[in-house]
Amino acid sequence: MAEIVHPSPAPFDSAQGRLAHQFDNLEQQKEASTLGMWVFLTTEVLFFGGLFVTYCIYRLWYPAAFAAGSREMLIWAGATNTAVLITSSLTMALAVHAAQTGNRRLLMSFLIVTMLLGCVFLGIKAFEYHTEFAEHHVPGAAFEFQPQALRQNAQLFFSLYFVMTGLHALHMIIGLGLMSFMLWWAWNGTITKEYYNPIEVSGLYWHFVDIVWIFLFPLLYLIGRHV
Amino acid sequence: MSEHIVPTRTYYTIFAILMLCTGLTVAIAFVNLGAMNIVAALTIAAFKATIVVLFFMHVKYSTRLTWAVVVGSLFWLGILLALTLGDYLTRGWIT
Amino acid sequence: MRTLVLPPHHYLNDGYGIKSWLLTRDHKRIALLYLAAITFFFFLGGSFAVLIRLELVTPPGDLVSDETYNKLFTMHGVIMVFFFLIPSIPSTLGNFLVPLMIGAKDLAFPKLNLASWYIYVLGGLFTIYALVSGGVDTGWTFYTPYSTVSSTTSVIPAAMGIFITGFSSILTGLNFIVTIHRMRAPGMTWFRMPLFLWSIYATSLIMVLGTPVLAITMLLVAAERVLHFGFFDPALGGDPVLFQHLFWFYSHPAVYIMVLPSMGVVSEIVAAFCRKQIFGYKFVAFASMAIAVLGFLVWGHHLYVAGESVYAAMIFSALSFMVAIPSAVKVFNWTATMYKGSISWKTPMLYAMGFIGLFTIGGLTGLFIAAVGFDVHVTDTYFIIAHFHYIMVGGALMGYLGGLHYWWPKISGRLYPEPLAKLSAGIIFLGFNLTFFPQFILGYLGMPRRYHAYPPEFQVLNVLSSAGASILGVGYLIPMAYLMWSLRYGQIAGANPWGASGLEWTTTSPPPTENFVRTPIVTEEPYTYPIRAEAHLG
Numbered sequence: 093m094a095e096i097v098h099p100s101p102a103p104f105d106s107a108q109g110r111l112a113h114q115f116d117n118l119e120q121q122k123e124a125s126t127l128g129m130w131v132f133l134t135t136e137v138l139f140f141g142g143l144f145v146t147y148c149i150y151r152l153w154y155p156a157a158f159a160a161g162s163r164e165m166l167i168w169a170g171a172t173n174t175a176v177l178i179t180s181s182l183t184m185a186l187a188v189h190a191a192q193t194g195n196r197r198l199l200m201s202f203l204i205v206t207m208l209l210g211c212v213f214l215g216i217k218a219f220e221y222h223t224e225f226a227e228h229h230v231p232g233a234a235f236e237f238q239p240q241a242l243r244q245n246a247q248l249f250f251s252l253y254f255v256m257t258g259l260h261a262l263h264m265i266i267g268l269g270l271m272s273f274m275l276w277w278a279w280n281g282t283i284t285k286e287y288y289n290p291i292e293v294s295g296l297y298w299h300f301v302d303i304v305w306i307f308l309f310p311l312l313y314l315i316g317r318h319v
Numbered sequence: 320m321s322e323h324i325v326p327t328r329t330y331y332t333i334f335a336i337l338m339l340c341t342g343l344t345v346a347i348a349f350v351n352l353g354a355m356n357i358v359a360a361l362t363i364a365a366f367k368a369t370i371v372v373l374f375f376m377h378v379k380y381s382t383r384l385t386w387a388v389v390v391g392s393l394f395w396l397g398i399l400l401a402l403t404l405g406d407y408l409t410r411g412w413i414t
Numbered sequence: 415m416r417t418l419v420l421p422p423h424h425y426l427n428d429g430y431g432i433k434s435w436l437l438t439r440d441h442k443r444i445a446l447l448y449l450a451a452i453t454f455f456f457f458l459g460g461s462f463a464v465l466i467r468l469e470l471v472t473p474p475g476d477l478v479s480d481e482t483y484n485k486l487f488t489m490h491g492v493i494m495v496f497f498f499l500i501p502s503i504p505s506t507l508g509n510f511l512v513p514l515m516i517g518a519k520d521l522a523f524p525k526l527n528l529a530s531w532y533i534y535v536l537g538g539l540f541t542i543y544a545l546v547s548g549g550v551d552t553g554w555t556f557y558t559p560y561s562t563v564s565s566t567t568s569v570i571p572a573a574m575g576i577f578i579t580g581f582s583s584i585l586t587g588l589n590f591i592v593t594i595h596r597m598r599a600p601g602m603t604w605f606r607m608p609l610f611l612w613s614i615y616a617t618s619l620i621m622v623l624g625t626p627v628l629a630i631t632m633l634l635v636a637a638e639r640v641l642h643f644g645f646f647d648p649a650l651g652g653d654p655v656l657f658q659h660l661f662w663f664y665s666h667p668a669v670y671i672m673v674l675p676s677m678g679v680v681s682e683i684v685a686a687f688c689r690k691q692i693f694g695y696k697f698v699a700f701a702s703m704a705i706a707v708l709g710f711l712v713w714g715h716h717l718y719v720a721g722e723s724v725y726a727a728m729i730f731s732a733l734s735f736m737v738a739i740p741s742a743v744k745v746f747n748w749t750a751t752m753y754k755g756s757i758s759w760k761t762p763m764l765y766a767m768g769f770i771g772l773f774t775i776g777g778l779t780g781l782f783i784a785a786v787g788f789d790v791h792v793t794d795t796y797f798i799i800a801h802f803h804y805i806m807v808g809g810a811l812m813g814y815l816g817g818l819h820y821w822w823p824k825i826s827g828r829l830y831p832e833p834l835a836k837l838s839a840g841i842i843f844l845g846f847n848l849t850f851f852p853q854f855i856l857g858y859l860g861m862p863r864r865y866h867a868y869p870p871e872f873q874v875l876n877v878l879s880s881a882g883a884s885i886l887g888v889g890y891l892i893p894m895a896y897l898m899w900s901l902r903y904g905q906i907a908g909a910n911p912w913g914a915s916g917l918e919w920t921t922t923s924p925p926p927t928e929n930f931v932r933t934p935i936v937t938e939e940p941y942t943y944p945i946r947a948e949a950h951l952g
């Protein structure tokens with residue numbers, strides 16, 4: 093009976109060493125992993141989507157309370173965070189470019205900058221949460237809001253705010269973990285010009301998290317500002 | 320999506336457009352357009368998301384299958400939103 | 415007649431010991447890990463059904479308390495839906511057969527496949543914890559605000575168990591979608607794929623698109639219970655109907671996750687045991703896709719009396735009528751396949767026939783209740799229970815058992831004992847109808863669901879139903895016994911004991927770990943009979 097010999101994958105070997113046994117060639121592997129990440133992002137669209145639908149219904153029902161709640165948001169923190177995330181998407185795209193052109197140093201630099209920007213985002217978010225806690229805008233027994241008439245429905249607004257931004261922040265943290273892993277692979281030579289797809293699909297995830305924020309920002313921070 | 324490498328110049332251009340749009344959406348928020356404020360905000364957000372998807376996420380250079388997955392996911396979210404809203408918006412119709 | 419022997423090297427003897435199973439990447443072994451787990455949950459969920467039917471033998475609620483009865487039907491539903499029916503065919507037969515049927519060595523992401531199993535087990539452990547810490551009494555539907563505010567039972571562990579297991583479902587679906595798109599053997603175009611793959615693909619689309627919405631909903635239920643957000647609590651400005659919209663957006667398509675794979679199995683069985691191309695192959699393939707898509711548009715038919723607007727109800731009603739059409743197309747096409755076929759009445763064919771008949775009854779009653787005017791009378795009665803059990807048990811479960819028997823020789827290398835298997839199929843069919851047909855009548859007469867006490871005039875029908883349940887239970891135990899027995903003592907099957915067409919039958923029984931010694935090249939449509947001699951490996 094013929095023995096099937098698989099070449100053992102070595103970090104500094106050519107890209108062939110990264111071919112998993114179930115695939116026929118690297119091209120098929122790359123297409124499969126890219127499609128896999130896109131299908132996963134589809135599930136994320138529907139996952140966040142449930143929250144966006146909930147937001148939509150309650151904003152329809154309680155426009156005044158939502159506007160009042162939104163005006164309490166720190167618009168400059170939100171806008172800065174939007175800029176931070178957009179910049180991090182730029183650096184992520186540049187990281188993929190560096191990987192595609194085989195530039196290991198540049199790849200690592202852009203990954204690090206992307207991660208730093210992610211940390212800045214989380215830092216600003218933490219500051220916002222701290223402020224909201226101090227102002228008694230965290231839903232629960234200690235929740236306070238003026239005017240009193242809007243209090244109950246404004247609490248619904250803040251509940252949505254914390255759940256949506258909290259879930260988003262959790263995805264950011266997971267993204268940072270993913271990027272750490274990519275940084276390690278970039279450092280130890282696993283990522284090459286021929287085998288750069290892990291960076292590409294990590295980038296897809298990162299951009300998705302950015303897109304969620306692109307929608308969260310106007311929906312949470314910019315209601316009723318014109319009043 | 321093969322081996323097409325997007326030039327960095329494209330990325331910087333898209334970045335600039337995204338930052339401009341962010342500034343625009345903040346500025347418009349303070350102008351009283353009534354019911355159109357939400358429309359403006361969501362239009363700008365959708366535009367931003369589209370260019371991130373097309374350029375940063377390489378969908379412009381990707382297979383039709385990738386494009387179908389993106390459109391499909393948004394369409395399905397649309398089903399959830401549309402039919403749920405269909406209930407909420409018509410509840411008051413019978414008096 | 416040549417004596418058949420097992421192949422010397424196959425996936426079952428490729429490595430021994432618990433590590434070789436718990437750390438396997440082989441889709442076939444993972445399928446068996448799932449088989450063991452879902453069988454456990456099937457009998458656990460079934461034990462609650464036994465207690466329910468025992469209670470319902472007499473009109474007063476005298477076997478268990480109200481609270482306990484609430485827990486019984488809740489746990490029965492949660493376990494059967496999320497831990498048996500949803501994973502059943504996809505995770506066992508799907509995992510085993512998808513790579514074999516498309517001529518691949520494994521799924522696209524084998525490690526993710528193993529992770530899916532561990533995630534499923536973790537979700538199961540959370541649910542078992544919910545069970546032993548007192549159970550849940552909200553109904554498997556977790557309607558708010560009872561589940562988020564008033565219930566004092568283990569709602570959060572159960573909700574978390576479902577949340578976690580949902581990811582197993584999502585990842586399995588993701589794996590199948592990528593595999594089917596990217597790893598088909600040379601020459602296997604979409605329309606050369608067997609219909610089982612079409613139905614698995616359609617099922618995977620539903621898993622990927624619907625389950626995330628359930629996930630966020632369960633998360634919100636748990637969060638609301640702890641943090642009192644008020645999204646679903648009218649006392650805090652929320653809407654309980656919003657929960658129902660979000661819950662049923664998944665849970666209706668979920669029933670198609672449960673039945674579509676069974677339909678795929680029926681296509682395979684009917685083709686093999688009529689030795690004929692499936693009539694209208696393309697129509698059946700497209701019908702699977704249509705069921706998946708249309709299935710997402712009808713969830714509001716669960717909310718007719720919940721407070722949704724009558725206009726929304728009308729739209730959902732019309733769409734619900736439409737979703738019956740592709741299912742009907744399939745039933746007609748299976749029937750047309752049998753016409754002038756060379757029919758062999760082996761056990762798998764008996765289960766397939768059972769499916770067609772019982773699914774038709776379940777589906778037709780589905781049309782009755784899609785009509786708003788009828789549904790307002792029978793909603794929350796035993797009519798609904800009978801309807802969905804005809805689909806889930808008479809349909810999905812029969813398809814599962816048929817598939818298990820049909821592919822058992824491929825999975826184990828052995829044949830099950832045919833006479834005993836036929837007897838069990840008959841017992842199951844008889845037991846099933848005796849259990850659930852009376853429930854249509856009970857529901858029509860007005861007996862509500864989820865009540866353990868009922869007016870004395872309903873007793874005869876309830877006794878018939880419980881008697882049927884005991885027969886059904888016996889019917890399920892017998893295959894357990896002889897399938898296990900066959901692993902050791904069953905007749906050796908050979909590569910293709912049924913003489914069926916399909917790539918899975920061109921490799922040995924059991925298959926080698928890498929599935930095919932040489933990557934197959936596909937040159938013809940599926941279901942071409944007669945099978946040419948050289949296609950057999952023997």
